[in-house]
Amino acid sequence: MRLLAIGAAVLSFASTTLCAEKGNLTKPLASRLILPSTFKPPQNFKNVNLVHIINLEKSYPKEQINVVIENIAGTPQDEYFIPFTSQQMATIGGLEVKDKKNLDRGLFEVRAVEFDPESDTQFYRVRLAQPLAPKAQITLGITYSYLSALHPLPKHIGQQESQFLVYEFSAYCPSAYVTLKQKTEVKFPSGNVPEYTIVPGGEVESPVKAGSKFTYGSFGEVPVGAVEPVKVRYEFTKPLIHVSRLERDIEVSHWGGNVAFEERYTLHNHAANLTNQFSRVQWAAQQYYNPSSTAIKELKFPLKVGSLDPYFTDVIGNVSTSRFRSNKREANLEIKPRYPVFGGWNYPFRVGWNADLKKFLRKLSTGQGYVLNVPFLEGPKQPEGMEYEHIELRVILPEGAKNVKYSTAVPLTSEAISLHRTFMDTTGRTALTLKAINIVDDFRDRELIVTYDYPLLAGLRKPLVIFVTVFGLFAAAWAIGSINVGIKGKK
Known part of the structure; x- marks a missing residue:
C-alpha cells in the first residue's frame, strides 16, 4: 500500500x-455457553405484546421484534432466551437487543447457548442490564438479519425478465415464552406479490394488505414454540x-x-x-x-x-x-x-x-x-x-x-x-x-x-x-574503492 x-x-x-x-x-459469536442437554428455558417471563417486522426491501431479510415482556416469577430475573432453528443459527447475523424505551442503556449482552447439538432448536441468551423485578415490564427491541436466506423462483430467467424471490417464515413469531398478543408485518419492495400463504383465524383472515405491506394477525394467546409456516414470492428486480x-x-x-x-x-x-x-x-x-x-x-x-x-x-x-x-x-x-x-x-x-x-x-x-x-x-x-x-x-x-x-x-x-x-x-x-x-x-x-x-x-x-544501512553501504563502497587491485610488474 x-x-x-x-x-x-x-x-x-x-x-x-x-x-x-x-x-x-463485544462478545465473540463463536464462544457458546454450554448447558445440559435437558435444558429448557425457565418460564420466568411472558410476552404481553409482540410486533414482528420483516423487511424484504433489500437483498437480505432484516427482522425486528418489539416485545413487551413481564416477569411472572417470584424473584428478579435477568435472562431472556430467543429460539432459532439450527439453520437460522448458521446464517443469522448482527443480533442486537436493547431497551426500546431507554436507549441510553446501550446494547444488552447476547450469547449463543449450546445445550444439545442434535436438537433443531437453539437459543440466544439475553442478559438484561438490571434484573427485572416481579410483575415488572420492559420493552425489548431485537434486531437481526439472515444471510443467503432469499431464493429466486424460477432459478433461471431471461436477460430482460423480472426476478421473483421466495422467503419462508412463521406468522407466529417463535418464542420460548407464552405470547398473549402478537402480529407480523412484512414489508416488500413493491406491491407485486403474486404468491403468499393465507392464514385463517385471528380477528380477520391474514394477511391484511396495505400497498407493499402485509400484516398477519393480530393473534391472541400463542403457546411456547408455536409456528405457522408462511411462504411468500415477490418481485425483486435487483x-x-x-x-x-x-x-x-x-x-x-x-x-x-x-x-x-x-x-x-x-x-x-x-x-x-x-x-x-x-x-x-x-x-x-x-x-x-x-x-x-x-x-x-x-x-x-x-x-x-x-x-x-x-x-x-x-x-x-x-x-x-x-x-x-x-x-x-x-x-x-x-x-x-x-x-x-x-x-x-x-x-x-x-x-x-x-x-x-x-x-x-x-x-x-x-x-x-x-x-x-x-x-x-x-x-x-x-x-x-x-x-x-x-x-x-x-x-x-x-x-x-x-x-x-x-x-x-x-x-x-x-x-x-x-x-x-x-x-x-x-x-x-x-x-x-x-x-x-x-x-x-x-x-x-x-x-x-x-x-x-x-x-x-x-x-x-x-x-x-535506514541511517545505519546507508552509512554501512557508503563505508563498504569506500572500503572496496580503496583496495588497490592494479597489477604492477617486477622491477
Whole structure:
C-alpha cells in the first residue's frame, strides 16, 4: 500500500477515551455457553405484546421484534432466551437487543447457548442490564438479519425478465415464552406479490394488505414454540450481492503521516441465473432506457472526506472504468466491473485509497499512548444492500507499538495480535487481526477504536536502521574503492 500524506478530514473523538478504557465491548459469536442437554428455558417471563417486522426491501431479510415482556416469577430475573432453528443459527447475523424505551442503556449482552447439538432448536441468551423485578415490564427491541436466506423462483430467467424471490417464515413469531398478543408485518419492495400463504383465524383472515405491506394477525394467546409456516414470492428486480470473504487492511504510518486502506473482495451475485448466454448487444441496447436489472452494473464507495489516491484492480489488472470525486464535502468512488455481473457470476477485486493520519489519530495528553478511530466496515453502499459472510480486518500499527487494546460495537468471532514484516523492518510491525461473520451493510461506518503505546525510541528505530544501512553501504563502497587491485610488474 502506498504512503502519501495528503488530504483533510474531520473526525470526532468525543467518546474515544471512555471507549478505549473499556477495551473490547463485544462478545465473540463463536464462544457458546454450554448447558445440559435437558435444558429448557425457565418460564420466568411472558410476552404481553409482540410486533414482528420483516423487511424484504433489500437483498437480505432484516427482522425486528418489539416485545413487551413481564416477569411472572417470584424473584428478579435477568435472562431472556430467543429460539432459532439450527439453520437460522448458521446464517443469522448482527443480533442486537436493547431497551426500546431507554436507549441510553446501550446494547444488552447476547450469547449463543449450546445445550444439545442434535436438537433443531437453539437459543440466544439475553442478559438484561438490571434484573427485572416481579410483575415488572420492559420493552425489548431485537434486531437481526439472515444471510443467503432469499431464493429466486424460477432459478433461471431471461436477460430482460423480472426476478421473483421466495422467503419462508412463521406468522407466529417463535418464542420460548407464552405470547398473549402478537402480529407480523412484512414489508416488500413493491406491491407485486403474486404468491403468499393465507392464514385463517385471528380477528380477520391474514394477511391484511396495505400497498407493499402485509400484516398477519393480530393473534391472541400463542403457546411456547408455536409456528405457522408462511411462504411468500415477490418481485425483486435487483442483484443479490453476497461477499463470501472481505479482507480489509488499515496500515498506519507515523513517519509518513498517512493511513492506507485496502480491501480485497470475493464477490458473488446470488440472483437468478441466465436462461441463455449473455448478449452484449442486448445489454448495450438496454442501457439507453436504463431498466432495472439483476446484474451488478456499478459499485459506489462513499469514502471519508479527505480520502485521496484511490486505485481499483481485479484479477486481470487495473480497471480504468471508474470515477472519483473528492472535495470538502464528499469523497465518492464509483467503479464499474469489467463486465455486468449477472446471477451466478463472481467478481473478485481489490480497492484501496489513502488518507491523512491526523484526521484518524490523536495522541493522549499524558504518556506515550495513541488513539486510532477508523470505520470497521466501509465498502460499497448499494440501494439493494450487501451481505458479508466472512470479514477479516487487520490494523497494521507502526513497528514497536505495544499494549494494544480495541473497542467496537461489531460482533466478532476472534481476535489476534501478531507481527507483520515489510521492508526495512527489524522485528516487524504490530498487527491487530479481527474476524467477524454474517455481517450486513447496516454495520457500515461503525467505529473501531484502537489504543496503543508508541515509545519515542520505537519511533526512532526505522530512521536509525535506514541511517545505519546507508552509512554501512557508503563505508563498504569506500572500503572496496580503496583496495588497490592494479597489477604492477617486477622491477
